[in-house]
Amino acid sequence: MAESAAHRGAAGRGSHVAPGDGTLDPRRWQALAVCLIAGFMTLLDVSIVNVALPSIRTGLRTPESDLQWVLSGYALAFGLFLIPAGRLGDARGRRTVFMAGLALFTLASAACGAAQSSLWLVVARLIQGLAGGLISPQISALIQQMFSGSERGRAFGMFGTVVGISTAVGPLSGGLLIQAAGAHEGWRWVFYVNLPLGAACLLLARRLLPDTPSAGPVRPRDLDPLGVLLLGTGALSLLLPFVQAQQWPGDGKWLLLIPAAVLLAAFVGWESRCGRRGTQPVVDLSLFRVRSYWLGCLLALLYFAGFTSIFFITTLYLQNGLHYTALQAGLAITPFALGSAVAAGPGGRLVGRFGRPLVVAGLTTVAVGLGATALAVHLVPGRGAGWAMAVPLLLAGLGSGLVVAPNQTLTLSEVPVATAGSAGGTLQTGQRVGSAVGIAAVGSVFFAQLAAGGWAGAYDHGLVVAVGFVVASLLIGLADVRGERREGGRTPRTVHIGAADRAP
Numbered sequence: 001m002a003e004s005a006a007h008r009g010a011a012g013r014g015s016h017v018a019p020g021d022g023t024l025d026p027r028r029w030q031a032l033a034v035c036l037i038a039g040f041m042t043l044l045d046v047s048i049v050n051v052a053l054p055s056i057r058t059g060l061r062t063p064e065s066d067l068q069w070v071l072s073g074y075a076l077a078f079g080l081f082l083i084p085a086g087r088l089g090d091a092r093g094r095r096t097v098f099m100a101g102l103a104l105f106t107l108a109s110a111a112c113g114a115a116q117s118s119l120w121l122v123v124a125r126l127i128q129g130l131a132g133g134l135i136s137p138q139i140s141a142l143i144q145q146m147f148s149g150s151e152r153g154r155a156f157g158m159f160g161t162v163v164g165i166s167t168a169v170g171p172l173s174g175g176l177l178i179q180a181a182g183a184h185e186g187w188r189w190v191f192y193v194n195l196p197l198g199a200a201c202l203l204l205a206r207r208l209l210p211d212t213p214s215a216g217p218v219r220p221r222d223l224d225p226l227g228v229l230l231l232g233t234g235a236l237s238l239l240l241p242f243v244q245a246q247q248w249p250g251d252g253k254w255l256l257l258i259p260a261a262v263l264l265a266a267f268v269g270w271e272s273r274c275g276r277r278g279t280q281p282v283v284d285l286s287l288f289r290v291r292s293y294w295l296g297c298l299l300a301l302l303y304f305a306g307f308t309s310i311f312f313i314t315t316l317y318l319q320n321g322l323h324y325t326a327l328q329a330g331l332a333i334t335p336f337a338l339g340s341a342v343a344a345g346p347g348g349r350l351v352g353r354f355g356r357p358l359v360v361a362g363l364t365t366v367a368v369g370l371g372a373t374a375l376a377v378h379l380v381p382g383r384g385a386g387w388a389m390a391v392p393l394l395l396a397g398l399g400s401g402l403v404v405a406p407n408q409t410l411t412l413s414e415v416p417v418a419t420a421g422s423a424g425g426t427l428q429t430g431q432r433v434g435s436a437v438g439i440a441a442v443g444s445v446f447f448a449q450l451a452a453g454g455w456a457g458a459y460d461h462g463l464v465v466a467v468g469f470v471v472a473s474l475l476i477g478l479a480d481v482r483g484e485r486r487e488g489g490r491t492p493r494t495v496h497i498g499a500a501d502r503a504p
Contacts (some may be wrong), residue, residue, distance in 0.1 A: 003077050004254070005271065006086065008026035011192075016134060016228070016367075020154070022258065023203055025122045027208055028146045028147065028210075030204075030208050031142070031146060031208040031209050031210065032143070032146065032147075032155055032158065032280075032357060033144075034201055034204045034205050034209065034210075035069065035098075035138075035139045035142055035159075035203050036139075036140070036158060036159060036162045037136070037142070037197060037200075037345070037353070038098070038102055038105075038135050038198075038201050039136065039139045039162050039163075039166070039289070040162050040165070041105065041134075041158065041194050041197055041198065041201075042078070042105065042131075042132035042135050042136055043162070043163060043166035044166040044169075044173065045074060045109075045132065045170075045194070046075065046129065046168050046170070046171050047072065047169075047170025048084060048168065048170035048171070048174040048190055048401050049070060049071060049174065049190060050071070050171055050312075050315055051171045051174040051175050051178065051315070051319075051326035051329065051330065052174050052178060052186070052187040052190045052309075052326075053067050053070070053071075053196055054183070054326075055178050055183050055184070055185075055186050055187035056187045058072065058183060058184055058189055059184050059188075060116075060117065060118050060121065060207060060318040061116065061118075062118040062121070063318050066118035066121075066122055066293070067118075068117070068247040069122045069125070070118075070122060070199070070243070072123060072243040072244060072247075072415075073122055073125045073129060074125045074126070074128060074129035074132070075128045075129065075239075075243055075284060075330075075432065075436065076126075076129065076236070076243055077125075077126045077128075077130045077132075077133060078129040078130075078132045078136070078432065079133065079235065079239060079429055079432035079433070079436070080130075080133065080232050080236060080239075081129075081130050081132050081133030081134060081236055081427045082137055082425040082426075082428045082432065083228075083231060083282060083283060083422060083426055083429050084140065084223075084228045084231070084425075085101070085134040085135075085136075085137050085138070085425060086137035086138075086420075086421035086422040086423070086424055086425025086426070087140045087224070087228075087283075087420075087421060087422040087425070088284045089137060089141055089212070089224060089421035090141065090212070090279070090418060090419060090420070090421040091223060092102070092323075093122040093211060093212045093394055094138045094141050094142055094206065094208075094209070094210075094212045094421060094466055095138075095209040095210065095211060095212065095407055096144075097134055097138055097204050097470075098134075098135055098138040098142070098205060098209060099202060099206065100134060101131045101132070101133075101134030101135040101136055101211075102131070102198060102201055102202050102205060103131070103198075103202055104127065104131035104134065105128060105132060105134075105135060105198060105328060106194060106195060106199060106202065107196030108124050108125075108127040108131055109128060109192070109194035109195060109198065109253035109304060110191070110192070110195055111124035111127070112124040112125060112128060112191035112360075113188040113189070113190075113192040113195075115190035116407060118339070118445050136424075136425075137421050137422070137424045137425035137428060138164060138421060139159065139216075139424075140156075140159070140207065140209070140412065140420065140421075140424030140427070140428070141417075141421035141424050142410065143155045143156060143159065144213070144412060144415065144417050144420035144424070145210060145417050145420065146210060147356050149352065150349065150352050151351055152409060153348045153350075153351045153352045153406075154345075154348050155345055155348070155353075156289060156348050156405045156406075156408050156409040157344050157345045157346070157349060157351075157406075157409075158243055158344070158345065158347060158349015158405075158407045159254040159404020159405055159408070160340075160347065160349065160401060160404040160406070160408065161182070161341050161344035161345060161401070161405070161480065162342065162418070163340075163404050163405070165340065165341050166318045169332035169334065169337045170311075170330075170353045170382070171311070171326065171333055172327070172330025172331060172333065172334055172337075172416070173190075173193075173330070174190050174326060174329070174330065175326035175327035175328075175329065175330040175331075176323065176327060177189045178190070178251050178326060178327075179255060179325075179326075179327050179477055181352070184212030188311075192433070196313075203272055215268075221376055223282070224271075224274060224280065224281050224282040224356070225276065226270060226281040227267060227270055227271055227281055227283070227471040228282055230263055230264075230266050230267035230270060231264075231282060231283070232264050233264030233435075234260050234262075234264040234266075234267055234308075235260075235264075235429070236258075237256045237259045237260035237263060238256075238257065238260035238264070238433065239256070239432075239433065239436050240253070240256055241253035241254055241256050241257065241440075242436040242437050242439070242440040243436050243439075243440075245439075245440035245443060246270050247443060255365055263437055266392075268415065270284065270436060271283055271285050272285060282422065283422055283426055284419050284422065284423070286417070287415065289387055290415075291412065291413050291480070291483065292410055292413055293411055293412070293479075295411075295476060295479070295480045296407055296408075296410055296411025296412075296427070297411060297426065297427050297430045298430075298476055299359070299407055299473045299476040299477055299480075300407055300408075300411065300427060300430055300431050300434065300473075301430040301431065301434035302469050302470075302472045302473035302476065303363070303403060303404075303407070303434070303436040303469070303473040304431040304432075304434035304435045304438065304472060305435065305438025305441070305466075305469040306366075306370075306428075306438055306442075306466040306467065306468070306469030306470040306473070307366075307400060307404075307435075307466075307470070308363075308421070308434075308435040308439060308440035308464050309435075309438040309439045309441070309443070309462070309469075310334060310370065310396075310463070310466050311320075311403035312439050312443060313443065313446050313458075313459060313462040313463070313466075314329075314331070314333055314389075314440065314459075315330060315437035316345055316446070317377075317385075317455055317456075317458070318385075319460040320451060320455070321454075321455025321458075321459070322382070322383050322385060322386070322444075322455070323383075323455070324386065325482075328386065329386075331378050331386075332386035332389065332390070333393065334394075334396065335390045335391070335393040335394035336396055336397035336400070337392040337399070337400040338394060338397060339393070339394045339395065339399075339401060340396020340397040340398070340400045340404075341397075341400045341401070342397075342398065342400075343362075343397070343399070343401025343402050344401035344404065345401075345407055346401075346403050347362065347401050347402040347403075347406045348405045348406065348409065349501075350406075351405075351406035351409050351410065352409075355410065355475055356410060356480045356481050356484065357481055358402055358406050359402065359403055359406050359410070359475040359477050360478060360481060361399075361402060361456045362399045362400065362401070362402025362406070362444060363399065363470060363471075363473055363477055364399070364474060365395060365396070365398060365399025365402065366396045366399035366400055366403065366470050367467055367471055367474065368394050368396075368399075369393065369394075369395035369396025369397070369398075369399055370396050370429075370463055370466060370467045370470065371463075371467055372392035372395065373389045373392040373396065373463060374389075374390045374459075374463040374464065374467075375392075375394055375458050376388040376391075376392050377389060377456055377459055377460060377463075378456070378460060381456050385456070385476055410429065411427055411447070434469075438466070438469055441465055441469075442462045442465045442466050443462070445458075445461050445462055445464075445465050446458045446459070446461065446462035449462075450459040
């Protein structure tokens with residue numbers, strides 16, 4: 001019943017409801033595959049470029065400052081456009097915005113691969129990040145729109161698998177491409193690999209993705225341009241010092257946190273006024289009165305602070321400290337990706353039965369796995385450390401598979417489909433902020449300990465900070481479980497969703 005309602009009114013090309021009888025179109029799983037491939041491309045480009053930096057430096061004679069922006073420029077543009085893109089998809093149509101973002105991402109990838117100077121590459125990476133920010137919130141919104149109940153959990157489980165794999169196999173994929181194509185020009189194929197995938201996805205998206213029932217022509221003022229401006233400048237002021245923590249010397253960068261706080265406070269005030277006047281805000285602040293949503297966003301922010309920083313310091317330790325090649329470093333991290341891929345599917349299916357306790361179990365497993373990784377590096381120093389950390393990283397990956405997708409399902413479970421894009425964009429923005437903060441915090445401890453304790457000691461201390469973020473997210477999960485028990489209810493809110501499944 002709820003699932004039929006979620007697709008009511010979407011007849012026509014790309015619809016997932018057969019005309020006249022309300023029967024679900026089985027092509028929704030094919031449409032999900034298109035979304036997942038596009039999501040894999042955008043998330044892979046966050047991590048795959050790490051191992052390509054030496055090749056880029058050789059091929060383009062790129063200065064260190066430009067290399068930093070090849071990485072951080074993509075992350076900044078990606079994070080800044082998530083919320084506005086989610087709102088645009090809700091208003092104008094998710095398929096339309098998805099296809100526009102995918103076309104721009106594919107063209108920007110071609111421009112990155114063809115770059116003849118470091119400035120060219122940095123600008124192309126900024127555009128590529130913008131395009132990734134357009135695509136990403138449409139994926140979670142389309143899952144909300146196309147699926148409900150246990151099927152939605154399965155779909156988010158598949159998306160969680162993609163998140164885990166794309167983050168972890170980036171270094172391995174980059175290493176393989178560079179080894180195959182050569183150190184001088186191999187970096188270009190890190191970007192060119194997106195071209196056939198992007199072209200195929202674009203053709204399939206037009207055929208398979210559903211329309212957005214509530215979408216229609218919109219005026220620019222209906223997209224809350226002042227809210228977008230306040231949010232964009234506030235988020236930029238907040239993210240920039242963290243993203244550039246290692247490259248921007250001195251403490252002056254932290255002064256940007258003051259205007260960030262002012263701008264974000266002004267944004268909250270403006271959005272509250274929009275709601276009272278009946279204007280559609282870029283972020284519906286009433287969502288943060290829903291406990292499953294705001295707790296899930298906070299948990300994701302803290303978890304991604306620990307989760308993504310693991311790959312940052314592990315790659316540094318293996319390549320710079322132990323002199324592993326890019327391919328060897330990628331292979332050493334692969335057990336985490338395998339564990340995440342194995343657990344994410346079952347996690348998506350089981351979240352409707354177990355709810356938040358499943359996420360708590362996953363977070364506990366991640367913390368134990370990372371602690372064991374630090375112990376393994378301590379017990380097996382030297383080049384054997386990559387083998388020693390394989391089993392603990394596999395355990396941490398299994399736990400991660402029970403965190404990312406189930407938490408996303410629970411966080412969005414009570415979100416109305418009409419605002420699924422902006423809600424998903426807000427959640428993913430929290431993840432990007434968490435990643436930036438985590439890499440800055442873990443990286444600062446890592447580099448501070450490097451001179452005193454060597455590479456192994458620096459890695460140990462960095463992992464301790466990463467585990468601290470994971471434990472903080474675990475405490476948030478435990479608080480949610482305790483709150484539900486006090487209310488006397490059981491957890492399976494992802495099965496009986498109610499209003500969240502109703503199309504506008």
